[in-house]
Amino acid sequence: MSNLPPYPADSGADYDALEPASSAAGEALRELRARAERRRLVTQSPPPETPAEMQRLVQELQVHQIELEMQYEELLLAQTEAEASRAQYLDLYEFAPVGYCTLDAAGTLRQLNLRTAQLLGLVRQQLQGRRLALFVEPRQRPEFADFLARVLATDPADAARHAVTLTLVRPDGQPLELRLEASSAHHALTDQPLVRLALLDVTEQQRATRALAESEQRLRQALDAAAMGVVSWDFATDQWQADVRAQAIWGLPYAAAPRPADTLAALLHPADRPRLRQLAELPTARTADVDLELRLPQAGAPDRHLSLTGHVLAPGPAHPQGCLLGLVRDRTQHHRTQQELSYKTQMLERILSHLPVLLGRFDTQGRYRELVGAGLRRLHLADNELVGQSVFECFPTISEHNRRLLTGESVDFVGTTELDGEQVYYHCYGFFDTERNEAVVFALDITEPEQQRAETTRLQLRQQQLVLSAILTTQEEERRRIAEALHNGVGQLLYATRLHLTQLPDSEALRAGQQLLQEAIRATRNISFELTPRILEDFGLPTALRELADRVPVSLLRLSLQLEGLADEDAPLPPPVQMAAYRIVQELLNNVMKHAQARQVRLLVAQQPGQLRIRILDDGVGFVPAPVPASGGIGLAGIRNRVELLGGTLLITSAPAQGTTIEIELPLQGELVR
Known part of the structure; x- marks a missing residue:
């Protein structure tokens, strides 16, 4: 190898x-x-x-x-x-917490991960091939289309990313706010343009952002409504930062840059400058509360007042020597209102101390919380002596008014109470204070004016009585003169004529004339009796009333007369009252016989403690009593006038076919009847 x-x-x-x-x-x-x-x-x-x-x-x-x-x-x-x-x-892709998807140029979903399917609310097989714009809120679809166009127009080699926040609506109707971040790309085989999207669910973030914005807006609205401005003071740099309203309250033109604290201190009243400067010297180991009222002098005008409230914060990284965070508010109007209220309070105290006025406050149980004023001196009471006691027990005569007051009703009345046997009067006004849940009553001592008014009324009534007495005396004297003229003049002539006729020869015509003459003599005697009831002067009212009742023909009317207490010798009726009672009964009987068409009449005349009561009841045709008394001097009108002159009362109860009842009460106390 x-x-x-x-x-x-x-x-x-x-x-x-x-x-x-x-x-x-x-x-x-x-x-x-x-x-x-x-x-x-x-x-x-x-x-x-x-x-x-x-x-x-x-x-x-x-x-x-x-x-x-x-x-x-x-x-x-x-x-x-x-x-x-x-x-x-x-x-990284399928199970990422962020939605990833790929869109073609038409905006169709070609590829997406599980998170995208979860966000859109459908399975992946149902989403692939569908346009993402179908899930976008309809009003934002044009914005989404512009967004895709911008992304597709970007060179894929450019690393820039595009972003937009849109609202997507899931098939179940639930809205989602998503932030879409996109970049462009090309298909590896077809070289077609693509858009790769990252979908981030920012629904809660947007809600929190909106909530924060709404909270800031509410805070700003609250500050605007309260006319407050925000200030801060960095002790390390001695710089004062304030918003528009705070600078306007301080009287400065707006400036975005901080100002030296001395600039603001120089605008204050000289006595208030050290108080502001002392804030920077407070112990800064912990937060300290601040609540100051400062004055701003104005040339030729009263000082303006502002309040500074907030906290002095302990040193920190941002403020190594601590800082002041606070709110500024114009308190000029409030201060003036307080001064006005103080002035009015002093005036009220002086009124309560020097005038016959009292002020009372009591709770819902009627227990006094306060009772002060010079008006208590007439009652021999000191200020707040009755605190804790019940108004219903102390002044029972005005209990009904106080109960109405505790139900929330305002009252205006004249109350009275008895002190050492004399009546004491107070003009009272009261209301219920729902805020403090108590009743408030102002009362003015009007005892002396009431006594003067009562004395004036008494004198007027006395004068009226004297005039009445003179009228009645004159009337009775005139009736007596006429009665004597009838009795001594006409009556004697008629009687002499009758004696003269007895000497003439007897004849039918003579007897007829004598009969007529006898009737004339009887009529003259009756008229004379009615004009001047001598029996009243000689034997008193009971005998005169019985005589008057006996003169009523039984064939015309069945009269039942009842007399009570008239024979009391210890309390005899004054002559004017006797004469008035007799004339009233006489007129009542005449009215019954002339107009009532009655068969039975019951007449009661009773002397009771302090008054004389006359009551007549008939079973006649009745009538509708007139709401306004008729004028004139006869009949019921004459009776009414006589009763009113005596200070009495008259009550008529009647109806057609139901008879008539008349009740009269005449006073027997005081000088009116003497």
Whole structure:
């Protein structure tokens, strides 16, 4: 074998023809042949007597055989490596947490991994061959088409990647927000343009982003609604950063760049500058709260007020000496409102202290929480002396008003209570405060005005009584004069005429004339009696009423008279009341006989404590009482006038065919009847 030429010298045109054009591939084949030559040397050679040409061919075949065996070994090794690479590819591509897919120029899905199928909500076999645009939300399909066009127009050699965020709708209707990252490529065999896509589910990220944006927007809206601005102060650099509103509140034009803290401190009231500067000197081992009210002087105008609230933060990497984070708010109007409220509170305190006014507050159980004011002095009470006690027990006369007040109803009334035998009056106004769940009452002592009003009323009534007494006296005097004229004048003439006729010869005409004359004398006597009931003056009201009842013809009316308490000698009726009662009963009986068409009448006249009661009941035709009293001086109108002049009351109850009841009450107390 040592006589054989080396393997490269034996290489002929056939081997050279097998050399690949690539120098790297040729070098690999020469290395493979050299290895085969070395392995052939250890193999068995043909017998020496074998012709040289035959030996050369055997050697060549042996070398080729060894090469094939070595190539087979390498193919097996490459296949193993390819299987390992394929398994790794499957792990990286098929089971990746990101969706991968390949689209053709029309946007049709040609290849996709399992994650893409999961995102689109269908199995892979149902997705291959379908256009991805069908899953895109309809309003975003034009944007997706533009995206594909941009990717396809990119040179595959360009490493640039294109990205877009779109909303895809799964077949079950569930929307997904996906971020699509794409690059262009070409098919290895057909050289057709392709688009390789990576699909990342950013639904939760987008939701979180929107939630954060909405939260920031709400925060900004809240700050705008509260008219607040955000500020920060870095103690290390002594720089003050503020937003637009905070700078406007401070009275500065907006500037994006930070300002020195001294610039803002110089705008403050001199007494407030140290308070601001002290914030930078606070212990910074931990967070400290800040709540300051600062003043901004204004030329020729009251100071403006602003509040600074926030925290002084401990030192950190961003702020080695700590910093202030806070909110600024214009409190000028609030401060002025507080001053106005304080002023009004002082005014209220002065009113309660110097005027006859009181202020009371009590809970839903009626227990006093506060009762103050100079108006308590008339009741001999000190401020808050009744706190904890029940308003219903302390002032029972106004309990009904207080109960209405506790139901949420506002009240306005004049309340009264008795103190040392005298009435004390308060004009009260109250409302229920739902926020504090308590009733509030203001009361003004009007005792003196009420006493003056009562005295005025008493004097007016006294004057009215005097006028009434004069009217009644004059009326009765006139009736007495007329009655005496009838009795002494007309009556005597009629009686003398009757005596003269008795001396004439008897005849039918004479007897008829005497009869008529007798009726005239009787009528004159009745008129005289009705004008002036002497029996009332001589024997009193009970006898006069019985006489009046006896004069009612039984054939016309059955009268039942009941008298109660009129014979009480310890409390005799005043003469004006006796005369008024007699005249009222007389007019009532006349009305019944003229208009009621009644068969039975019950008349009650009773003297009760403090009043005289007259009640008449008939079974006549009845009538509809007029809502407005008729004018005039006769009938019911005359009765009503007489009752009103005496300060009494009149009540008529009647209806057609149901009879009539009239009740009259005349007062017997006070100077009205004296």
